Amino acid sequence: MSLTVQLQTMLVMVAMGGWLGMAIDTYSRLIRGRKWKQWITVINDSLFWIIQGLLVFYILLQINEGEMRFYILLALLCGYSCYRALLYRIYQNILEATIQAIIKTYKFCKAALFMLVINPTKGLLKLLYTVCMMILSFLITVIFFLLKVLYTPFIWLGRGIWRLLPKEKLDKFSNKLGFFKKIKNYIMRWFTKKGS
Known part of the structure; x- marks a missing residue:
């Protein structure tokens, strides 16, 4: 491995150490902060570390064909330490602002959906239901009136025949x-x- 490749590997592993720090904080904020059952937590943690390990190995494979040396681990630890010392607070603020922005956007979209689509649709359906019930009541009243008009002469005829018997x-x-x-x-x- 040439000196240039070694230097590139060191710099990339320092950056990956910082990435690991950010990934751990993001994971802790989004996943670990919730109350999961213990076996779900174990599965989540295992998947997280497997994905991070595969990502580091993939980057290492692209830079120096996957050669793992002790100084690479030191570079990872150095990058993680630099992140913790210098960028931790900044990243936490950015992460929290991003999460709050996403939550506010979601709430706004939900409120807009209810105000512009769901509530008018409900109102329209209620109006249609009321109009249909009015029309149905009117039709039933008309039908009963027509039936009364039709069978009233038969009642009169029956009463007349009854009186004649x-x-x-x-x-x-x-x-x-x-x-x-x-x-x-x-x-x-x-x-x-x-x-x-």
């Missing part, structure tokens, strides 16, 4: 109906006795 025939008919009622009552009593 002789009283003796009506009495005989009602007696026959009484006879049928007695038979029905007798059969019902017989069935109830059989059932018990």
Whole structure:
């Protein structure tokens, strides 16, 4: 490995150390800060470190064909230490401002969606429902009125015919109906006795 490649490797590993510091802080703020079950936390931590390790190895592979030496680890630690000493507060402020901006943007978009789309749609649907119910009530009223107009002459006709019928025939008919009622009552009593 030439001196230039070694110098490039050192500088890139210092930068990767700073990247690791920022990634750890971002991960802690977004994922670790939440209350997860223990096994989910273990899976999240494992995936985080596997991804970071693969990223460092990929960068190392691009620079010096994946040769791992002790000074590379020292460069990583040096980069992480520099980040902690010099850039930690700045990055924390930028991260928090970014998160708050994303949250405010999300809340604004949600409020705008409700105000411009969902609430007008609800109002329109309520209006349509009210109009449909009014139309339906009107149609039902008209139909009942028309039915009343249609069957009222038949009622009058039936009453007129009833008045024209002789009283003796009506009495005989009602007696026959009484006879049928007695038979029905007798059969019902017989069935109830059989059932018990």
